[in-house]
Amino acid sequence: MLILECPYCGVKAEETELQAGGEAHLKRFGPGSSDDDFHDYLFMRENPKGVHFERWRHVNGCGKWFHAARCTVTLEVFGTYTAQTSTPPQALLDAISEKRPGWTWREFADASTSHNGEEVAD
Amino acid sequence: MKRYSAFAVAREALRYHSGWERAWASPEPKPHYDVIIVGAGGHGLATAYYLGKNFGITNVAVIEKGWLGGGNTGRNTTIIRSNYLQDPSAAIYEKARSLYEDMSQDLNYNVMFSPRGVIMLAQTEHEVRGYKRTAHANMLQGVTTEWINPQRVKELVPIINLEGPRYPVLGGLWQARGGTARHDAVAWGYARACSAMGMDIIQKCEVTGVRTEAGRVVGVDTTKGAIDCDKLGMVVAGNCSDLSQMAGFRLPVESVALQALVSEPIKPCMDVVVMANTVHGYMSQSDKGEMVIGGGTDGFNNYTQRGSFHHIEETVRALNETFPMVSRLKMLRQWGGIVDVTGDRSPIISSTPVKNCFVNCGWGTGGFKAIPGSGWAMAQLMATGHSYLAEEFTMTRFKEGKFIDESVAAGVAH
Ligand SMILES: Cc1cc2nc3c(=O)[nH]c(=O)nc-3n(C[C@H](O)[C@H](O)[C@H](O)COP(=O)(O)OP(=O)(O)OC[C@H]3O[C@@H](n4cnc5c(N)ncnc54)[C@H](O)[C@@H]3O)c2cc1C
Ligand SMILES: [Zn+2]
Numbered sequence: 001m002l003i004l005e006c007p008y009c010g011v012k013a014e015e016t017e018l019q020a021g022g023e024a025h026l027k028r029f030g031p032g033s034s035d036d037d038f039h040d041y042l043f044m045r046e047n048p049k050g051v052h053f054e055r056w057r058h059v060n061g062c063g064k065w066f067h068a069a070r071c072t073v074t075l076e077v078f079g080t081y082t083a084q085t086s087t088p089p090q091a092l093l094d095a096i097s098e099k100r101p102g103w104t105w106r107e108f109a110d111a112s113t114s115h116n117g118e119e120v121a122d
Numbered sequence: 123m124k125r126y127s128a129f130a131v132a133r134e135a136l137r138y139h140s141g142w143e144r145a146w147a148s149p150e151p152k153p154h155y156d157v158i159i160v161g162a163g164g165h166g167l168a169t170a171y172y173l174g175k176n177f178g179i180t181n182v183a184v185i186e187k188g189w190l191g192g193g194n195t196g197r198n199t200t201i202i203r204s205n206y207l208q209d210p211s212a213a214i215y216e217k218a219r220s221l222y223e224d225m226s227q228d229l230n231y232n233v234m235f236s237p238r239g240v241i242m243l244a245q246t247e248h249e250v251r252g253y254k255r256t257a258h259a260n261m262l263q264g265v266t267t268e269w270i271n272p273q274r275v276k277e278l279v280p281i282i283n284l285e286g287p288r289y290p291v292l293g294g295l296w297q298a299r300g301g302t303a304r305h306d307a308v309a310w311g312y313a314r315a316c317s318a319m320g321m322d323i324i325q326k327c328e329v330t331g332v333r334t335e336a337g338r339v340v341g342v343d344t345t346k347g348a349i350d351c352d353k354l355g356m357v358v359a360g361n362c363s364d365l366s367q368m369a370g371f372r373l374p375v376e377s378v379a380l381q382a383l384v385s386e387p388i389k390p391c392m393d394v395v396v397m398a399n400t401v402h403g404y405m406s407q408s409d410k411g412e413m414v415i416g417g418g419t420d421g422f423n424n425y426t427q428r429g430s431f432h433h434i435e436e437t438v439r440a441l442n443e444t445f446p447m448v449s450r451l452k453m454l455r456q457w458g459g460i461v462d463v464t465g466d467r468s469p470i471i472s473s474t475p476v477k478n479c480f481v482n483c484g485w486g487t488g489g490f491k492a493i494p495g496s497g498w499a500m501a502q503l504m505a506t507g508h509s510y511l512a513e514e515f516t517m518t519r520f521k522e523g524k525f526i527d528e529s530v531a532a533g534v535a536h
Contacts, residue, residue: 001430002422016432020421039521043374043465047363049425072377072423108367 002075007082009062021055024067025086044109049073051096051103053088056080069096123318125230145310146317151324151349155183157504158342158351160329160365162186164195164305164490165482166357167312167323168497169504174319176498177505182321183351184313185344187328191309194359195490197427197459199382199404199416201395202491203240203300205267207256208526210514211468212263217511218495222303225494231311233303234409240300240395241275243444245289249400253295270296281391283446289400291444302395302406308493332369338477339369353478355504360425360460362483371475373483374520375462379420380487381429383438383456387411391447401440405448413451415441419461419487429458461486466519468526471499471512480504481517 002015011017023045029037046052052072057065067085069078069092078099079092096103124130124143134141157173159166162184173179184190202222204215221228222235244250253269260267272284275294284291313323324346331343332354341350356365360377387410397404402418417437420429434456441448464470464484469492471482482500485492499511514526 001432015430023423035521043520044372045374045376047373047376047423049361049364052423054422070422072425075424075426075428109372 002070002077004056004068004077005080006058006061006064007066007080008064009058011058011061013058013061017058017060019057019059021057021065024053024055025088046106046109051078051100051105053105055083071100123314126232145314146323148325149322151183151185151322151327151344151346154341154350155322156181156351157353157355158182158349159184159355159357160342161193161356161358161361162190162309162313162323162325163193163357163359164191164308164312164493165359165485165496165500166355167309167316168493169355169357169482169500170316170321170497171312171319172497172501173505174316174321176501179505180319180321182316183349184316184321184323185327185329185342185349186323186325187345189325190313190323191306194380194459194461194485195309195493196306197382197457198305198490199406199414200302200305200490201240201300201397201404201406201488202235202237202303203297203395204265204491205240205242205256205260205295205297205300206528207259208468208528209259209263210511210526211528212260212265214495214499214511214515215492216263216265216495217498218492219299221494221498222491223299225303225308225311229311229315231307231314233307233311235301235303236409237299237301238394238406239278239296239298240397241270241278241294241296242397242399243275243294244292245398245400245444247292250292253293256295265297266299267295267297270294278394279392279396281445281447282396283444286443288443289398300395305490308490312497329365329368332365332476332479334369334476334479337475339479353480353504355480355482355500357482357500359483359485359489360462362462362481366474366481369474369476369479373470373481373517375464375470375484376423377425377460377462378422379424379426379429379458380416380418380461381420381434381437381456381458382414382416383434383453384408384412384414385448385451385453388413388451398441398444401444403437403441403444405441405445412454413448415448419463425460427458427460463487464520466525466527467529469496469515470517471496471503471509471515472517473503473507474517 029041204219395406463486469484502509
């Protein structure tokens with residue numbers, strides 16, 4: 001069973017107390033942005049086999065949204081942190097590097113043109 | 123390949139069953155194939171089969187990191203139906219359902235297709251309207267379904283409790299020609315037929331890289347070395363994001379756990395499949411007598427093929443109201459699979475930004491029923507570059523806003 005510590009109330013909450021809210025730190029794109037950015041924001045997700053940053057809500061507790069870093073292959077939880085940040089705290093990133101040497105985050109997504117539409121061979 | 127028949131059973135009975143052959147060969151990889159399919163689940167094997175059968179392409183390898191059928195194909199609750207809402211879905215799922223009807227004869231392998239009928243219960247006013255709409259859509263699509271009233275539901279499912287209290291049964295969408303099949307047998311039957319056509323099924327061999335030259339696929343790296351190919355099909359369900367990254371592109375898919383469970387075997391009590399989507403549960407009885415039960419997906423990304431226990435609890439709790447007898451059943455075992463979910467809950471059967479590299483994924487919680495239709499379409503796409511069945515299921519449809527939105531129509535895993 002997944003247990004996450006709510007960074008607000010300090011409760012070590014198990015899954016039934018929590019609601020998963022999907023990938024964290026998405027940059028929002030709306031009207032006026034390019035089609036590709038809008039498409040990626042709406043539909044593309046990291047879906048990594050490994051370290052993942054997520055939004056969770058302490059729904060049956062204090063009710064607040066927070067962030068968690070978790071491994072999707074081992075279900076190990078690296079840590080949780082508040083929602084008032086747009087990047088994971090450096091201390092957490094360092095701790096993950098120690099456990100998963102060579103791991104990357106969004107390197108591929110940032111480098112790849114997601115212009116999947118244009119060059120599709122028929 | 124020696125054919126299976128009543129005569130063969132009699133012959134072997136007289137000689138201590140010494141004459142049965144291995145169902146498929148386990149060769150070492152050759153340096154080059156015309157086509158490599160990654161993933162020996164139902165969809166990958168069916169693709170290979172129809173490449174051979176419909177297009178005469180038999181220099182094919184199917185590469186599997188574990189054992190064939192060990193992914194979602196061997197983990198699902200085997201429901202087969204084609205009562206979808208959107209036209210492209212109805213076309214491919216109905217094609218698949220019709221291929222299931224004579225699959226045992228076609229493959230000379232008993233896949234135990236049992237068209238026992240599938241009911242999708244309507245337990246809210248919303249669902250009543252939704253399913254009536256689906257029944258009308260199905261009529262236009264040439265898919266035989268029918269809206270039935272609660273009394274008819276009770277006739278078909280005597281163990282059901284119509285009254286609620288929370289979710290009374292208000293009727294149902296009935297597809298008499300839906301049903302179940304034996305999932306392992308589907309994988310095994312295709313594997314045997316592929317092997318008989320001279321294709322190589324290479325198990326315990328993981329694809330670790332995709333090699334491209336000038337934007338065109340030329341081969342794969344595997345735990346058994348590099349293998350060249352002219353065309354590549356990635357058919358790896360929950361691992362598709364991983365594979366697509368190897369080839370250098372992304373897919374609009376997330377991988378989550380979906381679980382199922384079976385009870386102790388009991389005497390025959392329900393001879394149709396029942397889906398209760400509002401309460402997130404569905405149930406059928408296997409030939410062994412076990413009640414086979416499935417529910418909804420877990421809420422978070424997962425690659426472990428294990429789900430959360432409280433989801434199992436939720437599913438069973440929900441079914442208790444509609445099937446009070448479930449509360450007296452002992453559950454025997456439970457398991458999970460990693461399903462690949464897209465934004466509109468419809469699959470992707472598509473060419474990709476890499477030339478000669480094709481992808482078939484996104485079947486999520488409901489792709490067992492689609493195996494033959496999907497393989498049919500994927501083989502056509504890979505062989506000719508086009509498939510009328512796959513036309514709408516491109517990976518670019520999200521950008522174009524051309525969703526094939528089945529999330530409303532299905533709303534639950536199945
Ligand atoms: C619990 C549960 C219940 C379900 N119930 C139903 C149902 O009732 N009806 C229905 O229609 N559908 C159902 N489904 C969905 C259905 O099982 C799937 O959609 C379908 O089986 C997918 O088949 P596939 O061949 O695409 O994938 P899989 O069978 O998962 O095959 C993919 C294969 O690729 C292999 N692979 C992955 N990565 C690599 C690699 N790098 N190299 C080599 N091989 C690799 C895997 O090992 C796997 O064997 C259910 C699913 C689950 C989990
Ligand atoms: Zn809290």
